[in-house]
Amino acid sequence: MMPVEPAASDAMLDAYLDVAVVADAKRLADPIFQRRYRQAAPDFPYHVVGFYRPPGGEAQAACYIHFTALGDCLLGGGACVDDRVLRRMAAPAREALHRVGGLYRHCLAWSVRHFAPRYPAIFGYCGDTLAERADLAVGFERTAHPHLLVYFTRPLPAETRARLIAEANAVGPF
Numbered sequence: 001m002m003p004v005e006p007a008a009s010d011a012m013l014d015a016y017l018d019v020a021v022v023a024d025a026k027r028l029a030d031p032i033f034q035r036r037y038r039q040a041a042p043d044f045p046y047h048v049v050g051f052y053r054p055p056g057g058e059a060q061a062a063c064y065i066h067f068t069a070l071g072d073c074l075l076g077g078g079a080c081v082d083d084r085v086l087r088r089m090a091a092p093a094r095e096a097l098h099r100v101g102g103l104y105r106h107c108l109a110w111s112v113r114h115f116a117p118r119y120p121a122i123f124g125y126c127g128d129t130l131a132e133r134a135d136l137a138v139g140f141e142r143t144a145h146p147h148l149l150v151y152f153t154r155p156l157p158a159e160t161r162a163r164l165i166a167e168a169n170a171v172g173p174f
Helices: 030-037 083-088 091-099 103-115 129-138 158-171
Strands: 017-022 047-052 060-070 073-081 121-125 148-152
Touching: 017 103, 030 060, 030 073, 047 103, 060 083, 060 103, 060 158, 073 083, 073 103, 073 158, 103 121, 103 129, 121 158, 129 148, 148 158
Parallel strands: 073 121
Antiparallel strands: 017 047, 047 060, 060 073, 121 148
């Protein structure tokens, strides 16, 4: 699977949404993470945040995804979306997000494109049906292990793929 290309309608989102890797997850992502998981956001890299820019207003963190490097792999988990920000979005922003499959899917696809040059495999650990649907739509594949999904960013020999899957699975939930 090669890195996903931006959807044609992504261009409409440029007026409303930025996605970035940030260092200050405590200030930016912790409120979203705490609301979803009832615990502090991880304090180690990588932190991907989707920011909504309301017309004439200050940018607001709307989506958070945490990634952890593990050798040749990247482990993604702890994703969450602030539904309060979604409800306050301007109608054109909500419509554009709907066309690209939603805020989480948009941010996840951005993350895959961003990290693909550095990591041959990006893993997700997913127990949520809606999140799994978005993961699969971005191009992640199920593995033989429950909840463990993988996105190979480049062609790899079968034995390398199997080794990376085994390494990610050995971590357990992430």
